[in-house]
Amino acid sequence: MRYVFNPAPTVSVPVLGTASHFPVHRIYCVGRNYEEHAKEMGFTGREPPFFFLKPTDALVVVNAGESAAMPYPSLTKNLHHEIELVVAIGTGGKNIQAGDAHKHIFGYAVGLDMTRRDLQNEMKKQGRPWCIGKAFDHSAPIGPITPVDQAGDIANAEIYLQVNGQDRQRSHVSKLIWNIAETIEHLSAAWELQPGDLIYTGTPEGVAAVVAGDTMTAAVTGLEPIKVTVD
Numbered sequence: 668m669r670y671v672f673n674p675a676p677t678v679s680v681p682v683l684g685t686a687s688h689f690p691v692h693r694i695y696c697v698g699r700n701y702e703e704h705a706k707e708m709g710f711t712g713r714e715p716p717f718f719f720l721k722p723t724d725a726l727v728v729v730n731a732g733e734s735a736a737m738p739y740p741s742l743t744k745n746l747h748h749e750i751e752l753v754v755a756i757g758t759g760g761k762n763i764q765a766g767d768a769h770k771h772i773f774g775y776a777v778g779l780d781m782t783r784r785d786l787q788n789e790m791k792k793q794g795r796p797w798c799i800g801k802a803f804d805h806s807a808p809i810g811p812i813t814p815v816d817q818a819g820d821i822a823n824a825e826i827y828l829q830v831n832g833q834d835r836q837r838s839h840v841s842k843l844i845w846n847i848a849e850t851i852e853h854l855s856a857a858w859e860l861q862p863g864d865l866i867y868t869g870t871p872e873g874v875a876a877v878v879a880g881d882t883m884t885a886a887v888t889g890l891e892p893i894k895v896t897v898d
């Protein structure tokens with residue numbers, strides 16, 4: 668095969684404790700998947716899960732024990748942090764039943780669904796796609812992937828984010844409206860999942876703005892935490 672220019676490199680995420688990397692296929696994100704966050708965004712009640720995507724080259728990979736920087740993005744005056752548990756799919760499939768979902772999970776990571784909230788709100792108001800608010804460059808920091816058998820009891824893990832050492836978000840994965848298995852069931856009804864897919868499962872309450880110079884520390888019990896500074 669001869670290309671007219673060099674193709675972009677495969678985006679990948681390191682697998683904790685190994686020399687191997689997880690090659691990324693797609694990044695799916697779940698909207699409003701914690702009740703208290705849904706409320707702070709002006710919604711109540713349980714609605715079917717809904718999804719959006721980010722481009723794979725929006726990932727900012729944070730290696731174990733290191734920190735990373737993300738540039739303050741263009742066009743926004745209200746950049747929000749959203750700490751999320753990320754599910755890494757190892758075995759693809761469509762119409763996966765919740766009871767079988769665990770067979771498709773390779774591992775988990777800590778991620779940030781960074782959001783240009785002012786632009787997202789404007790798009791919501793106009794009924795337009797969220798891409799400009801959600802899918803911008805460097806919008807998806809992520810830590811190393813911990814394989815499932817080393818990740819502990821993720822369904823009951825604590826999930827939290829601090830900015831400059833101060834608590835902003837703190838909740839439990841058990842408070843997901845649609846749990847990991849149910850999310851995979853819904854998602855795989857709409858798209859055929861592939862090995863290499865990442866699922867950002869949604870953020871708990873406490874989303875707020877960060878500015879240049881802020882450092883975010885994000886963690887889920889049992890997984891490698893990440894530290895990301897906004898440049």
Ligand code: MN
Pocket residue numbers: 696697698699749751780867869870
């Ligand atoms: Mn989110």
